[in-house]
Amino acid sequence: MASNPTAAPTVNSVALSLRLLKVATVTEALKADHELRRMASEVGELWVGQSDANPPGWVDFLGQLAPAVRTELQTQSCAAILFVETATPVKRLFAICFGQGHHALDESSIEQGFGLKVTLNQVSRDRLRTIDSATLDSTVMQKRTQSSRNADLGAFEINTDRDLIRLAAGNPASSTFAKALAGRDALSVRAPVAPRAIIPYCERALEIYHEKTYQRDFKFVDHVQPVGDRKLRDTLDALAFAELSALVAGKASDLHLAIPDILAPEEDLEIGYFGLGLSSGRKSAFTELAIEDYVAELQKGDFSSIASMAELRASHQVCVIKNGQADREHRRKLYSCFVFEAQHKKLTYVLFDGQWYLVDRAFYAEVEKAYLGLVTPAFAPSTTAKNERAFIAELLANSQLLCLDQARASPAGATGANFEPCDFLSAGRQLIHLKDGHSSSPLSHLWNQGLVSTESFVRDSAFRTAFRKAVTVREKQYRRSGFLALIPDGRTKPLPSDFTVVYGVMRHPNARTGSLSLPFFSKIALRAVAERLDMMGFKVELHLIAKT
Numbered sequence: 001m002a003s004n005p006t007a008a009p010t011v012n013s014v015a016l017s018l019r020l021l022k023v024a025t026v027t028e029a030l031k032a033d034h035e036l037r038r039m040a041s042e043v044g045e046l047w048v049g050q051s052d053a054n055p056p057g058w059v060d061f062l063g064q065l066a067p068a069v070r071t072e073l074q075t076q077s078c079a080a081i082l083f084v085e086t087a088t089p090v091k092r093l094f095a096i097c098f099g100q101g102h103h104a105l106d107e108s109s110i111e112q113g114f115g116l117k118v119t120l121n122q123v124s125r126d127r128l129r130t131i132d133s134a135t136l137d138s139t140v141m142q143k144r145t146q147s148s149r150n151a152d153l154g155a156f157e158i159n160t161d162r163d164l165i166r167l168a169a170g171n172p173a174s175s176t177f178a179k180a181l182a183g184r185d186a187l188s189v190r191a192p193v194a195p196r197a198i199i200p201y202c203e204r205a206l207e208i209y210h211e212k213t214y215q216r217d218f219k220f221v222d223h224v225q226p227v228g229d230r231k232l233r234d235t236l237d238a239l240a241f242a243e244l245s246a247l248v249a250g251k252a253s254d255l256h257l258a259i260p261d262i263l264a265p266e267e268d269l270e271i272g273y274f275g276l277g278l279s280s281g282r283k284s285a286f287t288e289l290a291i292e293d294y295v296a297e298l299q300k301g302d303f304s305s306i307a308s309m310a311e312l313r314a315s316h317q318v319c320v321i322k323n324g325q326a327d328r329e330h331r332r333k334l335y336s337c338f339v340f341e342a343q344h345k346k347l348t349y350v351l352f353d354g355q356w357y358l359v360d361r362a363f364y365a366e367v368e369k370a371y372l373g374l375v376t377p378a379f380a381p382s383t384t385a386k387n388e389r390a391f392i393a394e395l396l397a398n399s400q401l402l403c404l405d406q407a408r409a410s411p412a413g414a415t416g417a418n419f420e421p422c423d424f425l426s427a428g429r430q431l432i433h434l435k436d437g438h439s440s441s442p443l444s445h446l447w448n449q450g451l452v453s454t455e456s457f458v459r460d461s462a463f464r465t466a467f468r469k470a471v472t473v474r475e476k477q478y479r480r481s482g483f484l485a486l487i488p489d490g491r492t493k494p495l496p497s498d499f500t501v502v503y504g505v506m507r508h509p510n511a512r513t514g515s516l517s518l519p520f521f522s523k524i525a526l527r528a529v530a531e532r533l534d535m536m537g538f539k540v541e542l543h544l545i546a547k548t
Contacts, residue, residue, distance in 0.1 A: 011192040011193065011194045012192060013179060013190050013191060013192045014190070014191070014192070014193055015188065015189070015190050016096055016188070016189050016190075016191065016193065017096065017097045017098070017102070017186050017187070017188050018094055018095075018096055018114075018115070018186065018187045018188075018189070018202065018205060019094065019095045019096075019097065019102070019105065019110050019111070019114065019115075019185065019186050019187075020092060020093075020094060020110070020111040020114040020205075020206070020209065021092070021093040021094065021095055021109050021110060021111065022108075022109055022110065022111050022229075023093065023109045024093060025093070026045055026047070026083050026093075028106070028109055029083070029093065029095060029105055029106060029109045030047070030081075030104055030105065030106065031104055031105065031106050034047075034049075034104035035049050035104070036048060036049040036079060036080075036081065036101070036104050037049065041082065042196070043082070043084065043195065043196055043198060043199065044082050044083050044084035044085070044198070044199070045082070045083040045084075046080065046081070046082050046083075047080065047081045047083070047101075047104070048078070048079065048080045048081075049078065049079040049080070049100075049101075049104070050076070050078045050079075051076045051077045051078070051079075052076060053074040053075065053076040054074065054075060054076065055070055055071075055073055055074060055075070056073060056075045059073055077099060077100050078099045078100070079097075079098070079099045079100040079101040079103065079104060080097070080098040080099060080101050081095050081096065081097050081098070081101040081102075081104060081105070082095075082096040082098075082198070083095055083096075084096065084198055084199050084202055085199075086199060086202050086203045086206055087199075087203070088203050089203070089206060089207055089210065090206070092206060094202045094205075095110075096198065096202075097186070102186070107230075108228075108229070108230040108231070110185050110186075110228075111185070112185055112225075112226070112228030112229070113184070113185060113225065113228075114183070114185060114186075114187060114209060115167075115182070115183025115184050115185055115186045115187035115188065116165065116166075116167065116168055116183045116184050116185075116221070117183070117209050117214060118181065118183055118187050118205055118208050118209050119168045119169065119170065119181045119182065119183035119187065120165075120168055120183075120213075120214035120217075120218045120221065121208050121209070121211045121212075121213045121214045122172040122177060122178065122181055122208060122213075123168065123169075123170035123171065123172050123181060124172075124173060124217060125152055125153040125217035125218070126150065126151070126152045126153075127150045127170045127171050127172065127173065128147065128150065128151055128152070128153060128156065128168060128169070128170040129146065129147055129149075129150060129151070129169045129170045129171065129180075130144065130145070130146045130147070130167070130168070130169035130170070130182065131144070131145050131153075131156045131158065131165060131167070131168055131169075132144045132165070132166040132167035132168075132184070133145070133156075133158060133163045133164060133165055133166060134163065134164045134166055135159070135162050135163055135164075136162050136163065136164060136224060136357075136521045136524055136525075142166070144167075145157070150170065150171055153217065153218075159528055160220035160223075161220075161223070161367075161524055161527060161528050162524055162525060162528055164221075164224060164225075164226070165218070165221050166184055167182065167183065167184040168182070168183060169181065169182035169183070169188075175191075177189075177191065177204060177205075177208065178190060178191040179191060185228070187205060222360050222363075223359070223360050223363040224350075224357050224358070224359055224360065224363065225357065225358045226355055226356070226357055226358075227349065227355075227356040227357065227358055232344075232356075233356050234310075235344065236342055236344060236349050236351065236356050237308075237309035237310070237313075237356075238308070238309065239340075239342045239344065240255060240309060240338060240340045240342065240351055241308060241309040241312070243255040243340065244295075244298075244312075245303075247291065247295045247511065248295055248298050248299055248303050252511040253511055254340070254341070254510045254511065254513060255291060255338065255339075255340045256291045256338075256339050256340075256508075256510070257289045257290065257291045257294060257334075257337045257338060257339065257438070258289070258337060258339045258352075258437075258438075258442070258443075258519050258522075259289050259318075259337060259442060269287075269320050269330075270285035270286065270287060270320070270321045271285070271286055271287075271288075271289060271318055271319065271320055271321060272284060272285055272286065272318070272319055272321040273293075273294055273297045273316065273317075273318055273334065274316070274317045274318075274319055274331075275312070275315040275316035275317055275334065276305060276306055276311060276312070276315035276316070277298065277301045277302045277303050277304075277305045277306040277315075278297055278298065278300075278301040278316070279297070279300050279301040283321055284297065285321045287386060287387050288386075288387060288436060288438040289318060289337060289438055290438050290508060291508075291511070292508065292511075294334070309335070312334070312335065313333065313335040316333070316334035316335065317331045317332065317333055317334055318331065318332060318334050318337060319331035333354065335354055336353055336354035338351050338354075339351065339352055339519045339520075341520060347359075347361075348361065348364050350520045350521070352519060352520065352521050353521075359520070364520075367520070367523050367524055367527060368523070370523075370527045370530070371518070371523040371526065371527065371542075374526065374527075374530055374540060374541060374542040375541075375542050375544065376541040376542065376543060377543075378504065378543035378544060378545050379401075379426070379430070379432070379502070379504070379543055380395065380504070380543075380545055381545065381546060382545060382546040382547075382548050383506065383545055383546070383547060383548070384547075384548055385506070385547070387436050388434055388435065388436040388506065391434065391436070391506060391545075392405050392423065392434065395424065396478065399480070400426055400427045400428070401424045401425070401426050401427075401432070402424060402425045402426075402471065402474055402475065402478065402480050402483045403423070403424055403474060403478060404420070404421055404422055404423060404424060404425055404470055404471070404474055405420070405423045405424075405434075406420065407420060407421060407470035407473075407474065408420065408466070408470070409421050409453075409456070409463050409466035409467045409469075409470060410462065410463065410466060411456045411459070411460035411462055411463045412460055412461070412462035412463075419449075419452055419453045419456055419463070420449065420453060421453050421457065421463075421467045421470065422450075422453065423504075425471065425483055425486065425487075426502075427482065427483070427486075428500075429486050429498055429499045429500065430499070430500045430501075430502045430541075431450070431453075431454065431457075431499055431500070431501050431502065432502045432504055433446055433449055433450040433453075433501070433502065433503055433504065434446075434504045434505075434506075435503075435504070435505055435506070436506045436547075437505045437506055437507040437518070438506070438507070438508065438547075442522075443505065443518065443519075443522045443525070443526075444522070444525050446503060446505070447503065447525055447526050447529040448529065450501050450503060450529070450533070451529045451532060451533060454501055454533060454536070454538060455536070457494060458493060458494060458496065458536060461490035461491060462490065464487065464488060464489065464490045464492075464494075465489070465490035467487055468484060468487050468489065468490070471483050471484050471487055472484055495537075496536050496537030496538045497537050497538075497539070499538055499539070500538065500539040500540070500541055501533050501538050501539070501540050501541070502541045502542075502543055503526070503540075503541070503542050503543065504543040504545055505518065505542065505543070505544055505545065506545045506547050507544055507545070507546065507547060508546075508547050509546055516544040516545075516546055517544075518544075526542065
C-alpha cells in the first residue's frame with residue numbers, strides 16, 4: 001500500500017530536562033565563567049560546549065601497570081542549553097539542558113521546585129514510582145524509595161508532617177503531556193515533542209505548574225519549603241546576624257543554638273568555639289552548646305572583625321575539645337547549629353541545620369497548637385544543675401521518684417537492644433524521660449527513646465520482666481517501696497490509660513521573652529511521636545525545666 005504523502009510525520013519520544021528560570025535574560029542565567037558558545041538555531045537561543053579529550057582520573061593507576069594506557073584512553077564531554085521564551089500564560093524563560101549543560105547555569109537563576117510541582121500536578125498518588133524525601137528532624141535524614149511498578153503514596157511511608165518531598169517520579173494517567181515524569185527543580189520528561197514545537201510544550205508545562213491539582217493528594221508539600229532564592233537567604237541571614245550582634249551588645253534575642261546531630265559518642269564531652277574573631281590560644285571548654293557561652297566567647301574576642309553572616313558561616317566551628325585543643329574529627333559548622341524564627345514580609349521562616357525554611361502559616365499554627373497541648377507544669381519547674389547527670393543526682397532525693405537511669409531491658413529476640421525503660425518512674429505511674437536540651441545529642445533521640453521503650457512495654461513480656469527486675473534492684477538501692485506494684489508482670493499487659501509518658505527537657509529561657517520553648521522542627525518531631533503514643537492509649541506530657 002502506498003504511503004500517504006500528506007500524513008503528519010511520526011514524532012518519536014525524547015527525553016527532555018526543562019528548567020524554569022527566574023531571570024529574564026540568558027546572560028543572567030549563565031554562570032560568569034561558563035565555557036559555552038552561542039550557535040545559530042531556528043528556535044530559541046542555543047549554547048553549546050565540547051570539552052577537550054583528556055585521560056580519566058584513574059588512568060595513572062593503570063598506567064603503572066601498562067604505560068601505553070595513558071595515551072589509549074581518553075574521555076570528553078559535551079553540553080548544550082536551548083533557551084526558549086514562552087508567550088503564554090506569561091512570559092518566562094526556559095532552559096532545556098542536554099549532556100553537561102546544566103552545570104553552566106547559575107543555580108540562583110533556577111525556579112526552585114518547578115519540576116516537583118509539575119510532576120505532582122500530573123501524577124496521582126496511586127501512580128508514583130520514586131520519591132526522594134528528607135526528614136525534618138534534629139538530624140536531617142534523606143532517602144530515596146523506588147517501586148518496581150506504580151504504587152500509592154502510602155507505600156512510600158512518608159510522614160506528611162516531618163518529611164519534605166524533594167523529588168517525585170511516576171506515570172500520569174494520560175500521556176497527552178508526557179509518558180513519564182520526574183521532577184525536583186528540573187522537570188525530566190519522556191514525551192513525543194518535535195523540536196520546532198518546544199516552545200508550545202514549555203507553555204503547556206508552565207500552565208501545569210500553575211495548576212493546584214497537586215493539593216488534592218499532596219497538599220502537605222506546601223507545609224515547609226526550603227528557601228532556594230540566594231538573595232532571600234542573604235536577607236534572612238542578615239536578620240539572624242543582627243540578632244547575634246544584639247546579643248554581643250548585651251541586648252536580648254531569641255536566637256539560640258541546638259546541635260543537629262551527635263558530635264561524638266562520649267556522654268560527657270567538652271566543646272569549644274573556634275573561628276574568625278574568637279580569641280586564640282587555649283580554649284574554654286563547655287559541657288553544653290549554649291548561646292550564652294558562645295556570645296561570651298565572641299565578647300572576649302574581636303566580634304567587630306566579622307563583617308557578615310557569610311564570614312561567620314565560612315569560619316566558625318564547634319569542636320570537641322581534648323587537652324585544650326580542637327578534635328578536628330568531631331566538629332561541625334557553628335552556622336548549622338543556629339536556630340532562629342524570623343518574620344519577613346509577613347511570612348515565617350525558620351533557620352535550622354544550616355538551611356532556611358519557609359513555613360506555611362496554617363501549618364505553623366497547627367504545630368504550635370499541638371505543641372502547647374502537650375506542655376504541662378513540670379514536676380521540677382527549674383534546676384541549677386549544669387547538665388542531665390547533675391539533674392538526675394538532684395532528683396534522687398525525691399521519694400516520689402524511682403531512678404531507673406541506665407537500667408536496661410530488652411524485648412524477646414533482641415537481647416542486645418538494652419532499651420532504657422525510663423529515667424524515672426513516679427509514684428503516679430509517670431514514665432519520665434529526661435534530656436538536657438542543650439546537650440550534645442538532639443531532642444529527637446529523647447522522643448524516640450520514649451516511643452521505643454513504651455512500645456516494648458506494651459507488646460513484649462520479656463521487656464516487662466526485665467523492667468520489673470530493674471525496679472526491684474533500684475527499690476533496694478534507693479530504699480524505696482511501692483514502685484514494683486505499678487508495673488504488671490511479664491504475662492500481663494499494662495493498661496495504657498494508667499500511665500503517662502513524660503518528656504522532661506532542660507532548657508535555658510529565651511533571652512528576650514524569658515519563656516521556655518523548643519526548636520520548631522523538634523516540635524514537629526514531638527508531635528509525630530506523641531500521636532503514636534496517644535494511639536496506643538498513653539497520655540503524653542512535655543515538661544519544660546528552666547536551667548537557672
